Amino acid sequence: MEAVHFGAGNIGRGFIGALLYEAGYHTTFVDVNDAVISELNARQQYDVVLAAENSETLTVKNVSGINSVSNPDDVIDAITKADVVTTAVGPNILPAISELIAKGLRERLETSKQPLNIIACENMVGGSTVLKDNVFEHLSDSEQTASTDVFGFPDAAVDRIVPNQSNADMLQVSVEPYYEWIVQQTAIKGEKPTIDGITYVDDLKPYIERKLFTVNTGHAVPAYIGHEMGYATIYEAMQDQRVQEIIEGALHESGEALIQTYGFERKAHQDYIAKIIKRFMNPHISDNVTRVARGPIRKLGAHDRLIRPASLYLELTEKAPQHLVKTIAAALQYGDDNDKEAVKLQEMIADQGYEKTLQSVSELKTDDPLVEAVMKEVNG
Numbered sequence: 001m002e003a004v005h006f007g008a009g010n011i012g013r014g015f016i017g018a019l020l021y022e023a024g025y026h027t028t029f030v031d032v033n034d035a036v037i038s039e040l041n042a043r044q045q046y047d048v049v050l051a052a053e054n055s056e057t058l059t060v061k062n063v064s065g066i067n068s069v070s071n072p073d074d075v076i077d078a079i080t081k082a083d084v085v086t087t088a089v090g091p092n093i094l095p096a097i098s099e100l101i102a103k104g105l106r107e108r109l110e111t112s113k114q115p116l117n118i119i120a121c122e123n124m125v126g127g128s129t130v131l132k133d134n135v136f137e138h139l140s141d142s143e144q145t146a147s148t149d150v151f152g153f154p155d156a157a158v159d160r161i162v163p164n165q166s167n168a169d170m171l172q173v174s175v176e177p178y179y180e181w182i183v184q185q186t187a188i189k190g191e192k193p194t195i196d197g198i199t200y201v202d203d204l205k206p207y208i209e210r211k212l213f214t215v216n217t218g219h220a221v222p223a224y225i226g227h228e229m230g231y232a233t234i235y236e237a238m239q240d241q242r243v244q245e246i247i248e249g250a251l252h253e254s255g256e257a258l259i260q261t262y263g264f265e266r267k268a269h270q271d272y273i274a275k276i277i278k279r280f281m282n283p284h285i286s287d288n289v290t291r292v293a294r295g296p297i298r299k300l301g302a303h304d305r306l307i308r309p310a311s312l313y314l315e316l317t318e319k320a321p322q323h324l325v326k327t328i329a330a331a332l333q334y335g336d337d338n339d340k341e342a343v344k345l346q347e348m349i350a351d352q353g354y355e356k357t358l359q360s361v362s363e364l365k366t367d368d369p370l371v372e373a374v375m376k377e378v379n380g
């Protein structure tokens with residue numbers, strides 16, 4: 001079985017690539033990083049190390065790579081032969097890979113016409129749907145009609161913490177032991193990929209929002225509040241009682257919104273929260289706050305991990321989500337010269353002030369009570 005995976009980064013190698021290997025696939029990684037691609041082709045294997053007390057190593061074999069900048073035709077060819085296509089490139093990169101995927105699908109329509117599923121494994125709601133829209137922009141009306149019949153873009157939720165790392169072995173990747181990969185089965189075309197570790201569900205929305213508004217909302221607290229307090233890593237920030245109080249409060253608020261929206265059982269949700277907070281305290285993982293805080297404009301988006309649960313909580317309880325508000329205010333003030341979005345955000349603030357910037361990046365109306373609450377926090 002053949003898999004094509006876009007993005008040979010942390011999640012690509014450390015999570016999706018590992019599960020594809022264990023399911024018996026040969027994986028062709030597609031990336032723009034020539035050093036990683038060359039190394040994958042030279043060695044055709046790499047190690048995934050579990051970040052735990054008794055660290056175990058899985059050697060992922062049966063892999064190769066294509067540099068999509070220098071060899072785009074090879075990517076098209078690989079897509080025509082693939083049994084599954086996955087991505088983990090980051091939400092902002094999806095448009096950049098869509099033309100190549102469209103070319104691969106066009107070629108496939110002209111040759112095998114075999115069904116294919118393309119699964120975007122990104123931290124966002126409706127990632128595969130967004131990718132499909134981007135891909136379809138490169139196809140004619142008749143190609144779009146033919147593609148709709150045979151190509152599935154099932155949305156997915158992926159959960160595994162894989163920090164940025166620089167190992168002596170550039171392909172080795174250290175990952176937390178926990179993982180979860182949930183895929184929307186109603187959008188699958190042809191046979192479901194049989195990959196141990198995928199949980200198929202009919203309606204992904206509750207699962208992706210539960211993951212995004214618990215794992216990622218929670219992680220945003222030690223990232224933004226921790227950065228504000230001067231901490232460099234998530235682990236260090238999580239040792240601070242004040243950070244722990246805010247994370248618990250924020251996850252209580254997002255939890256209330258999730259429970260009332262989707263009917264999750266309260267006790268089970270509390271257990272889910274406790275398990276996640278414990279994952280952030282894993283002493284075997286060194287995760288920089290800058291990685292988790294990266295892309296603050298995306299993270300302050302209307303449907304993302306901070307604004308959406310805060311808006312839902314406000315709407316459902318008519319109370320201000322104080323802990324989420326603190327985190328939103330810290331995200332708004334987040335600065336990192338190496339992060340393009342953080343630089344742009346601070347330029348917007350210098351230009352238009354906090355209130356207008358928040359309204360613009362978070363798509364909030366002037367009279368939204370969340371704007372008032374965040375401004376109160378920003379102004380101290």
Ligand SMILES: NC(=O)C1=CN([C@@H]2O[C@H](COP(=O)(O)OP(=O)(O)OC[C@H]3O[C@@H](n4cnc5c(N)ncnc54)[C@H](O)[C@@H]3O)[C@@H](O)[C@H]2O)C=CC1
Pocket residue numbers: 006007008009010011012030031032033068088089090091093096097121122123158159160161162163
């Ligand atoms: N690292 C983590 O703990 C988790 C990350 N995610 C999500 O997974 C996605 C990837 O994140 P990471 O693996 O952490 O990032 P990463 O930066 O380690 O990997 C992204 C990879 O995409 C490659 N890339 C960039 N432009 C490309 C292009 N045009 N074509 C092909 N490849 C390209 C990069 O060279 C890099 O190797 C993101 O959406 C992230 O939110 C989801 C769950 C956990």
Ligand SMILES: O=P(O)(O)OC[C@H]1O[C@](O)(CO)[C@@H](O)[C@@H]1O
Pocket residue numbers: 123158159160161162215216219220291292293294295
């Ligand atoms: O990958 P993003 O969306 O930039 O956000 C970082 C977050 O995503 C993760 O990498 C994986 O869920 C978390 O570790 C962190 O909360």
